[in-house]
Amino acid sequence: MKDSIHVSKENYLKAILEAEAEGREVIPVLLAHWLEVSAPAVTMALKRLKRDGFVEVGADGIVRLTAAGREIAYRTALRHHLIERMLSEIFGMEWHEIHEEAERLEHAVSPAFETKLKEKLGECGACPHGNLVLPESPAERKKRGETPLSEASEGWRYTVVSLFERDPKLLLFLHGAGIGPGQSMLVISRNYDQTISIELPAGISILSRPAAEAVWLRPELLG
Ligand SMILES: [Zn+2]
Structure with missing residues:
Protein backbone atom coordinates (compact mmCIF):
# COMPACT_ATOMS: atom_id res chain seq x y z
CA MET A 1 0.00 0.00 0.00
CA LYS A 2 2.99 2.28 0.34
CA ASP A 3 4.05 2.00 -3.29
CA SER A 4 1.76 4.59 -4.85
CA ILE A 5 2.99 8.18 -4.89
CA HIS A 6 -0.56 9.41 -4.32
CA VAL A 7 -1.05 7.27 -1.23
CA SER A 8 2.32 8.22 0.22
CA LYS A 9 1.61 11.90 -0.24
CA GLU A 10 -1.66 11.65 1.68
CA ASN A 11 -0.03 9.55 4.39
CA TYR A 12 2.80 12.00 4.89
CA LEU A 13 0.51 15.01 5.00
CA LYS A 14 -1.91 13.36 7.44
CA ALA A 15 0.91 12.26 9.73
CA ILE A 16 2.27 15.82 9.84
CA LEU A 17 -1.17 17.30 10.56
CA GLU A 18 -1.95 14.80 13.33
CA ALA A 19 1.42 15.29 14.97
CA GLU A 20 0.95 19.08 14.89
CA ALA A 21 -2.48 18.66 16.47
CA GLU A 22 -0.92 16.52 19.20
CA GLY A 23 1.37 19.46 19.94
CA ARG A 24 4.54 17.86 18.58
CA GLU A 25 7.28 19.32 16.44
CA VAL A 26 7.47 17.28 13.27
CA ILE A 27 10.99 16.27 12.31
CA PRO A 28 11.90 13.82 9.54
CA VAL A 29 13.06 11.07 11.91
CA LEU A 30 9.58 10.95 13.50
CA LEU A 31 7.95 10.59 10.10
CA ALA A 32 10.29 7.71 9.26
CA HIS A 33 9.34 6.00 12.51
CA TRP A 34 5.57 6.45 12.17
CA LEU A 35 5.30 5.65 8.49
CA GLU A 36 7.79 2.78 8.71
CA VAL A 37 9.96 4.09 5.90
CA SER A 38 13.70 4.71 5.68
CA ALA A 39 15.32 8.08 6.36
CA PRO A 40 16.33 8.49 2.67
CA ALA A 41 12.72 7.76 1.65
CA VAL A 42 11.50 10.54 3.96
CA THR A 43 14.09 12.95 2.54
CA MET A 44 12.91 12.17 -1.01
CA ALA A 45 9.24 12.47 -0.11
CA LEU A 46 9.75 15.79 1.68
CA LYS A 47 11.66 17.14 -1.30
CA ARG A 48 8.74 16.25 -3.55
CA LEU A 49 6.13 17.64 -1.14
CA LYS A 50 8.13 20.86 -0.89
CA ARG A 51 8.45 21.15 -4.66
CA ASP A 52 4.68 20.65 -5.02
CA GLY A 53 3.95 23.33 -2.42
CA PHE A 54 2.49 21.09 0.30
CA VAL A 55 5.13 21.51 3.03
CA GLU A 56 7.88 23.84 4.15
CA VAL A 57 10.96 22.73 6.03
CA GLY A 58 12.34 25.39 8.36
CA ALA A 59 15.99 26.13 9.09
CA ASP A 60 15.30 24.40 12.43
CA GLY A 61 14.48 21.19 10.51
CA ILE A 62 10.81 21.29 11.49
CA VAL A 63 8.31 20.31 8.81
CA ARG A 64 5.21 22.48 8.48
CA LEU A 65 2.19 22.20 6.19
CA THR A 66 1.24 24.89 3.70
CA ALA A 67 -2.46 25.76 3.29
CA ALA A 68 -2.67 23.40 0.30
CA GLY A 69 -0.96 20.62 2.24
CA ARG A 70 -3.24 21.16 5.21
CA GLU A 71 -6.35 20.82 3.07
CA ILE A 72 -5.34 17.42 1.68
CA ALA A 73 -4.19 16.30 5.12
CA TYR A 74 -7.52 17.22 6.70
CA ARG A 75 -9.55 15.42 4.02
CA THR A 76 -7.46 12.29 4.55
CA ALA A 77 -7.78 12.53 8.34
CA LEU A 78 -11.56 12.96 8.04
CA ARG A 79 -11.87 9.89 5.81
CA HIS A 80 -9.65 7.92 8.22
CA HIS A 81 -11.87 9.01 11.14
CA LEU A 82 -15.10 8.06 9.34
CA ILE A 83 -13.72 4.66 8.30
CA GLU A 84 -12.55 3.93 11.85
CA ARG A 85 -15.99 4.77 13.18
CA MET A 86 -17.68 2.68 10.48
CA LEU A 87 -15.52 -0.34 11.35
CA TRP A 95 -9.93 -0.21 18.60
CA HIS A 96 -6.71 -2.18 18.25
CA GLU A 97 -7.92 -4.00 15.12
CA ILE A 98 -8.88 -1.11 12.90
CA HIS A 99 -5.78 0.98 12.28
CA GLU A 100 -4.35 -0.95 9.32
CA GLU A 101 -7.79 -1.40 7.78
CA ALA A 102 -8.58 2.32 8.04
CA GLU A 103 -5.14 3.24 6.64
CA ARG A 104 -5.89 1.14 3.58
CA LEU A 105 -9.51 2.12 3.05
CA GLU A 106 -9.12 5.87 3.60
CA HIS A 107 -7.50 6.22 0.16
CA ALA A 108 -10.30 4.34 -1.58
CA VAL A 109 -13.30 6.32 -0.34
CA SER A 110 -15.18 8.15 -3.11
CA PRO A 111 -16.72 11.56 -2.38
CA ALA A 112 -20.20 9.97 -2.60
CA PHE A 113 -19.33 7.29 -0.03
CA GLU A 114 -17.70 9.91 2.18
CA THR A 115 -20.98 11.89 2.15
CA LYS A 116 -22.92 8.74 3.08
CA LEU A 117 -20.56 8.05 5.98
CA LYS A 118 -20.90 11.63 7.19
CA GLU A 119 -24.71 11.39 7.07
CA LYS A 120 -24.72 8.10 8.93
CA LEU A 121 -22.09 8.83 11.59
CA GLY A 122 -21.93 12.62 11.85
CA GLU A 123 -18.67 14.55 11.96
CA CYS A 124 -18.46 15.27 15.67
CA GLY A 125 -18.17 11.88 17.34
CA ALA A 126 -15.05 10.31 18.80
CA CYS A 127 -13.23 7.46 17.08
CA PRO A 128 -12.63 4.23 19.01
CA HIS A 129 -9.30 5.65 20.23
CA GLY A 130 -11.25 8.48 21.86
CA ASN A 131 -10.20 11.15 19.34
CA LEU A 132 -12.04 13.68 17.20
CA VAL A 133 -11.16 14.03 13.48
CA LEU A 134 -7.94 15.66 14.60
CA PRO A 135 -6.38 14.92 17.96
CA GLU A 136 -6.69 17.86 20.34
CA SER A 137 -3.63 19.60 21.74
CA PRO A 138 -2.38 18.81 25.25
CA ALA A 139 -3.40 22.35 26.32
CA GLU A 140 -7.02 21.81 25.20
CA ARG A 141 -7.21 18.46 26.97
CA LYS A 142 -5.78 19.83 30.19
CA LYS A 143 -8.35 22.64 30.12
CA ARG A 144 -11.03 19.93 30.26
CA GLY A 145 -9.42 18.37 33.33
CA GLU A 146 -7.64 15.54 31.49
CA THR A 147 -4.06 14.61 32.21
CA PRO A 148 -1.48 12.50 30.39
CA LEU A 149 -0.51 9.36 32.29
CA SER A 150 3.06 10.70 32.40
CA GLU A 151 1.83 13.53 34.66
CA ALA A 152 -0.79 11.63 36.67
CA SER A 153 -0.84 11.81 40.48
CA GLU A 154 0.32 8.92 42.64
CA GLY A 155 -2.47 7.16 44.52
CA TRP A 156 -5.20 8.40 42.20
CA ARG A 157 -7.56 6.30 40.13
CA TYR A 158 -8.20 7.31 36.53
CA THR A 159 -10.17 6.24 33.45
CA VAL A 160 -8.46 6.23 30.05
CA VAL A 161 -10.16 8.79 27.80
CA SER A 162 -8.08 8.58 24.64
CA LEU A 163 -4.85 7.44 23.05
CA PHE A 164 -2.62 9.39 20.68
CA GLU A 165 -2.94 7.15 17.66
CA ARG A 166 -0.31 8.38 15.23
CA ASP A 167 2.03 5.49 16.00
CA PRO A 168 0.50 2.08 15.22
CA LYS A 169 3.32 0.25 17.04
CA LEU A 170 2.53 2.20 20.18
CA LEU A 171 -1.17 1.29 19.88
CA LEU A 172 -0.27 -2.39 19.64
CA PHE A 173 2.01 -2.03 22.64
CA LEU A 174 -0.71 -0.35 24.71
CA HIS A 175 -3.21 -3.03 23.73
CA GLY A 176 -0.71 -5.69 24.79
CA ALA A 177 -0.31 -3.89 28.11
CA GLY A 178 -4.08 -3.91 28.66
CA ILE A 179 -4.50 -0.15 28.23
CA GLY A 180 -7.36 1.15 26.08
CA PRO A 181 -10.16 3.73 26.16
CA GLY A 182 -12.52 3.20 29.10
CA GLN A 183 -9.94 1.25 31.11
CA SER A 184 -9.70 2.11 34.79
CA MET A 185 -6.28 2.21 36.47
CA LEU A 186 -4.61 3.15 39.73
CA VAL A 187 -1.38 5.14 39.54
CA ILE A 188 0.96 3.57 42.07
CA SER A 189 4.14 5.59 41.64
CA ARG A 190 6.06 7.86 39.33
CA ASN A 191 9.55 6.46 39.46
CA TYR A 192 13.02 7.99 39.54
CA ASP A 193 13.86 6.56 36.10
CA GLN A 194 10.85 8.38 34.58
CA THR A 195 8.80 5.19 34.33
CA ILE A 196 5.38 4.98 35.92
CA SER A 197 3.89 2.04 37.82
CA ILE A 198 0.18 1.41 37.44
CA GLU A 199 -2.29 -1.20 38.60
CA LEU A 200 -4.67 -2.68 36.05
CA PRO A 201 -7.19 -5.52 36.52
CA ALA A 202 -4.57 -7.87 35.04
CA GLY A 203 -1.87 -6.76 37.49
CA ILE A 204 0.86 -4.20 37.87
CA SER A 205 2.50 -2.66 34.79
CA ILE A 206 5.47 -0.35 34.42
CA LEU A 207 5.33 2.05 31.51
CA SER A 208 8.05 4.18 29.96
CA ARG A 209 7.59 7.91 29.49
CA PRO A 210 6.93 7.86 25.70
CA ALA A 211 4.10 5.34 26.19
CA ALA A 212 2.69 7.20 29.21
CA GLU A 213 2.65 10.49 27.28
CA ALA A 214 0.29 8.97 24.69
CA VAL A 215 -2.39 7.95 27.19
CA TRP A 216 -4.89 10.59 28.34
CA LEU A 217 -6.83 10.15 31.55
CA ARG A 218 -9.72 11.59 33.50
CA PRO A 219 -9.60 11.30 37.31
CA GLU A 220 -12.26 9.04 38.79
CA LEU A 221 -14.19 10.79 41.52
CA LEU A 222 -14.29 8.85 44.74
CA GLY A 223 -17.41 8.26 46.76
ZN1 LIG B 1 -8.77 6.65 15.97
Whole structure:
Protein backbone atom coordinates (compact mmCIF):
# COMPACT_ATOMS: atom_id res chain seq x y z
CA MET A 1 0.00 0.00 0.00
CA LYS A 2 2.99 2.28 0.34
CA ASP A 3 4.05 2.00 -3.29
CA SER A 4 1.76 4.59 -4.85
CA ILE A 5 2.99 8.18 -4.89
CA HIS A 6 -0.56 9.41 -4.32
CA VAL A 7 -1.05 7.27 -1.23
CA SER A 8 2.32 8.22 0.22
CA LYS A 9 1.61 11.90 -0.24
CA GLU A 10 -1.66 11.65 1.68
CA ASN A 11 -0.03 9.55 4.39
CA TYR A 12 2.80 12.00 4.89
CA LEU A 13 0.51 15.01 5.00
CA LYS A 14 -1.91 13.36 7.44
CA ALA A 15 0.91 12.26 9.73
CA ILE A 16 2.27 15.82 9.84
CA LEU A 17 -1.17 17.30 10.56
CA GLU A 18 -1.95 14.80 13.33
CA ALA A 19 1.42 15.29 14.97
CA GLU A 20 0.95 19.08 14.89
CA ALA A 21 -2.48 18.66 16.47
CA GLU A 22 -0.92 16.52 19.20
CA GLY A 23 1.37 19.46 19.94
CA ARG A 24 4.54 17.86 18.58
CA GLU A 25 7.28 19.32 16.44
CA VAL A 26 7.47 17.28 13.27
CA ILE A 27 10.99 16.27 12.31
CA PRO A 28 11.90 13.82 9.54
CA VAL A 29 13.06 11.07 11.91
CA LEU A 30 9.58 10.95 13.50
CA LEU A 31 7.95 10.59 10.10
CA ALA A 32 10.29 7.71 9.26
CA HIS A 33 9.34 6.00 12.51
CA TRP A 34 5.57 6.45 12.17
CA LEU A 35 5.30 5.65 8.49
CA GLU A 36 7.79 2.78 8.71
CA VAL A 37 9.96 4.09 5.90
CA SER A 38 13.70 4.71 5.68
CA ALA A 39 15.32 8.08 6.36
CA PRO A 40 16.33 8.49 2.67
CA ALA A 41 12.72 7.76 1.65
CA VAL A 42 11.50 10.54 3.96
CA THR A 43 14.09 12.95 2.54
CA MET A 44 12.91 12.17 -1.01
CA ALA A 45 9.24 12.47 -0.11
CA LEU A 46 9.75 15.79 1.68
CA LYS A 47 11.66 17.14 -1.30
CA ARG A 48 8.74 16.25 -3.55
CA LEU A 49 6.13 17.64 -1.14
CA LYS A 50 8.13 20.86 -0.89
CA ARG A 51 8.45 21.15 -4.66
CA ASP A 52 4.68 20.65 -5.02
CA GLY A 53 3.95 23.33 -2.42
CA PHE A 54 2.49 21.09 0.30
CA VAL A 55 5.13 21.51 3.03
CA GLU A 56 7.88 23.84 4.15
CA VAL A 57 10.96 22.73 6.03
CA GLY A 58 12.34 25.39 8.36
CA ALA A 59 15.99 26.13 9.09
CA ASP A 60 15.30 24.40 12.43
CA GLY A 61 14.48 21.19 10.51
CA ILE A 62 10.81 21.29 11.49
CA VAL A 63 8.31 20.31 8.81
CA ARG A 64 5.21 22.48 8.48
CA LEU A 65 2.19 22.20 6.19
CA THR A 66 1.24 24.89 3.70
CA ALA A 67 -2.46 25.76 3.29
CA ALA A 68 -2.67 23.40 0.30
CA GLY A 69 -0.96 20.62 2.24
CA ARG A 70 -3.24 21.16 5.21
CA GLU A 71 -6.35 20.82 3.07
CA ILE A 72 -5.34 17.42 1.68
CA ALA A 73 -4.19 16.30 5.12
CA TYR A 74 -7.52 17.22 6.70
CA ARG A 75 -9.55 15.42 4.02
CA THR A 76 -7.46 12.29 4.55
CA ALA A 77 -7.78 12.53 8.34
CA LEU A 78 -11.56 12.96 8.04
CA ARG A 79 -11.87 9.89 5.81
CA HIS A 80 -9.65 7.92 8.22
CA HIS A 81 -11.87 9.01 11.14
CA LEU A 82 -15.10 8.06 9.34
CA ILE A 83 -13.72 4.66 8.30
CA GLU A 84 -12.55 3.93 11.85
CA ARG A 85 -15.99 4.77 13.18
CA MET A 86 -17.68 2.68 10.48
CA LEU A 87 -15.52 -0.34 11.35
CA SER A 88 -16.15 0.13 15.05
CA GLU A 89 -19.74 1.39 15.27
CA ILE A 90 -21.26 -0.57 12.39
CA PHE A 91 -19.06 -3.68 12.26
CA GLY A 92 -18.13 -3.93 15.93
CA MET A 93 -14.36 -4.12 15.39
CA GLU A 94 -12.14 -3.30 18.38
CA TRP A 95 -9.93 -0.21 18.60
CA HIS A 96 -6.71 -2.18 18.25
CA GLU A 97 -7.92 -4.00 15.12
CA ILE A 98 -8.88 -1.11 12.90
CA HIS A 99 -5.78 0.98 12.28
CA GLU A 100 -4.35 -0.95 9.32
CA GLU A 101 -7.79 -1.40 7.78
CA ALA A 102 -8.58 2.32 8.04
CA GLU A 103 -5.14 3.24 6.64
CA ARG A 104 -5.89 1.14 3.58
CA LEU A 105 -9.51 2.12 3.05
CA GLU A 106 -9.12 5.87 3.60
CA HIS A 107 -7.50 6.22 0.16
CA ALA A 108 -10.30 4.34 -1.58
CA VAL A 109 -13.30 6.32 -0.34
CA SER A 110 -15.18 8.15 -3.11
CA PRO A 111 -16.72 11.56 -2.38
CA ALA A 112 -20.20 9.97 -2.60
CA PHE A 113 -19.33 7.29 -0.03
CA GLU A 114 -17.70 9.91 2.18
CA THR A 115 -20.98 11.89 2.15
CA LYS A 116 -22.92 8.74 3.08
CA LEU A 117 -20.56 8.05 5.98
CA LYS A 118 -20.90 11.63 7.19
CA GLU A 119 -24.71 11.39 7.07
CA LYS A 120 -24.72 8.10 8.93
CA LEU A 121 -22.09 8.83 11.59
CA GLY A 122 -21.93 12.62 11.85
CA GLU A 123 -18.67 14.55 11.96
CA CYS A 124 -18.46 15.27 15.67
CA GLY A 125 -18.17 11.88 17.34
CA ALA A 126 -15.05 10.31 18.80
CA CYS A 127 -13.23 7.46 17.08
CA PRO A 128 -12.63 4.23 19.01
CA HIS A 129 -9.30 5.65 20.23
CA GLY A 130 -11.25 8.48 21.86
CA ASN A 131 -10.20 11.15 19.34
CA LEU A 132 -12.04 13.68 17.20
CA VAL A 133 -11.16 14.03 13.48
CA LEU A 134 -7.94 15.66 14.60
CA PRO A 135 -6.38 14.92 17.96
CA GLU A 136 -6.69 17.86 20.34
CA SER A 137 -3.63 19.60 21.74
CA PRO A 138 -2.38 18.81 25.25
CA ALA A 139 -3.40 22.35 26.32
CA GLU A 140 -7.02 21.81 25.20
CA ARG A 141 -7.21 18.46 26.97
CA LYS A 142 -5.78 19.83 30.19
CA LYS A 143 -8.35 22.64 30.12
CA ARG A 144 -11.03 19.93 30.26
CA GLY A 145 -9.42 18.37 33.33
CA GLU A 146 -7.64 15.54 31.49
CA THR A 147 -4.06 14.61 32.21
CA PRO A 148 -1.48 12.50 30.39
CA LEU A 149 -0.51 9.36 32.29
CA SER A 150 3.06 10.70 32.40
CA GLU A 151 1.83 13.53 34.66
CA ALA A 152 -0.79 11.63 36.67
CA SER A 153 -0.84 11.81 40.48
CA GLU A 154 0.32 8.92 42.64
CA GLY A 155 -2.47 7.16 44.52
CA TRP A 156 -5.20 8.40 42.20
CA ARG A 157 -7.56 6.30 40.13
CA TYR A 158 -8.20 7.31 36.53
CA THR A 159 -10.17 6.24 33.45
CA VAL A 160 -8.46 6.23 30.05
CA VAL A 161 -10.16 8.79 27.80
CA SER A 162 -8.08 8.58 24.64
CA LEU A 163 -4.85 7.44 23.05
CA PHE A 164 -2.62 9.39 20.68
CA GLU A 165 -2.94 7.15 17.66
CA ARG A 166 -0.31 8.38 15.23
CA ASP A 167 2.03 5.49 16.00
CA PRO A 168 0.50 2.08 15.22
CA LYS A 169 3.32 0.25 17.04
CA LEU A 170 2.53 2.20 20.18
CA LEU A 171 -1.17 1.29 19.88
CA LEU A 172 -0.27 -2.39 19.64
CA PHE A 173 2.01 -2.03 22.64
CA LEU A 174 -0.71 -0.35 24.71
CA HIS A 175 -3.21 -3.03 23.73
CA GLY A 176 -0.71 -5.69 24.79
CA ALA A 177 -0.31 -3.89 28.11
CA GLY A 178 -4.08 -3.91 28.66
CA ILE A 179 -4.50 -0.15 28.23
CA GLY A 180 -7.36 1.15 26.08
CA PRO A 181 -10.16 3.73 26.16
CA GLY A 182 -12.52 3.20 29.10
CA GLN A 183 -9.94 1.25 31.11
CA SER A 184 -9.70 2.11 34.79
CA MET A 185 -6.28 2.21 36.47
CA LEU A 186 -4.61 3.15 39.73
CA VAL A 187 -1.38 5.14 39.54
CA ILE A 188 0.96 3.57 42.07
CA SER A 189 4.14 5.59 41.64
CA ARG A 190 6.06 7.86 39.33
CA ASN A 191 9.55 6.46 39.46
CA TYR A 192 13.02 7.99 39.54
CA ASP A 193 13.86 6.56 36.10
CA GLN A 194 10.85 8.38 34.58
CA THR A 195 8.80 5.19 34.33
CA ILE A 196 5.38 4.98 35.92
CA SER A 197 3.89 2.04 37.82
CA ILE A 198 0.18 1.41 37.44
CA GLU A 199 -2.29 -1.20 38.60
CA LEU A 200 -4.67 -2.68 36.05
CA PRO A 201 -7.19 -5.52 36.52
CA ALA A 202 -4.57 -7.87 35.04
CA GLY A 203 -1.87 -6.76 37.49
CA ILE A 204 0.86 -4.20 37.87
CA SER A 205 2.50 -2.66 34.79
CA ILE A 206 5.47 -0.35 34.42
CA LEU A 207 5.33 2.05 31.51
CA SER A 208 8.05 4.18 29.96
CA ARG A 209 7.59 7.91 29.49
CA PRO A 210 6.93 7.86 25.70
CA ALA A 211 4.10 5.34 26.19
CA ALA A 212 2.69 7.20 29.21
CA GLU A 213 2.65 10.49 27.28
CA ALA A 214 0.29 8.97 24.69
CA VAL A 215 -2.39 7.95 27.19
CA TRP A 216 -4.89 10.59 28.34
CA LEU A 217 -6.83 10.15 31.55
CA ARG A 218 -9.72 11.59 33.50
CA PRO A 219 -9.60 11.30 37.31
CA GLU A 220 -12.26 9.04 38.79
CA LEU A 221 -14.19 10.79 41.52
CA LEU A 222 -14.29 8.85 44.74
CA GLY A 223 -17.41 8.26 46.76
ZN1 LIG B 1 -8.77 6.65 15.97
